[in-house]
Amino acid sequence: MSTITTAIAHQKDERERTRVWYDCDSTKSVSEAIVSAASEHANCDPSSLPSLTSYTDIDALNTLFGDSSPRAPSLSGATLEFSYGALVVTVDSAGLIEIRNQSR
Numbered sequence: 157m158s159t160i161t162t163a164i165a166h167q168k169d170e171r172e173r174t175r176v177w178y179d180c181d182s183t184k185s186v187s188e189a190i191v192s193a194a195s196e197h198a199n200c201d202p203s204s205l206p207s208l209t210s211y212t213d214i215d216a217l218n219t220l221f222g223d224s225s226p227r228a229p230s231l232s233g234a235t236l237e238f239s240y241g242a243l244v245v246t247v248d249s250a251g252l253i254e255i256r257n258q259s260r
Contacts, residue, residue: 173255174196174197178252187208189253190255193253193255194241194243198215220234221247234248240255243249
């Protein structure tokens with residue numbers, strides 16, 4: 157599927173969460189990495205997911221977590237968690253993206 161999630165440590169564990177280590181030097185933005193990880197978690201095509209822009213400000217997300225020059229995160233020791241459709245996304249400035257299902 158995605159070069160981000162297969163090239164960088166991708167793990168789906170027994171608690172039904174998908175963890176992806178995002179490389180800040182990647183040519184893809186952190187927002188693209190989130191959509192890719194969410195599609196792998198949900199086992200669906202990225203185009204079938206809702207628009208990420210409906211759930212978060214992707215320009216701010218990319219700026220804060222590594223889409224600026226020289227692509228290093230603007231924050232250190234920071235974590236952001238938000239709902240994305242039926243999923244919960246957690247991103248941290250160390251490069252970890254975690255996707256899990258929302259609790260019912």
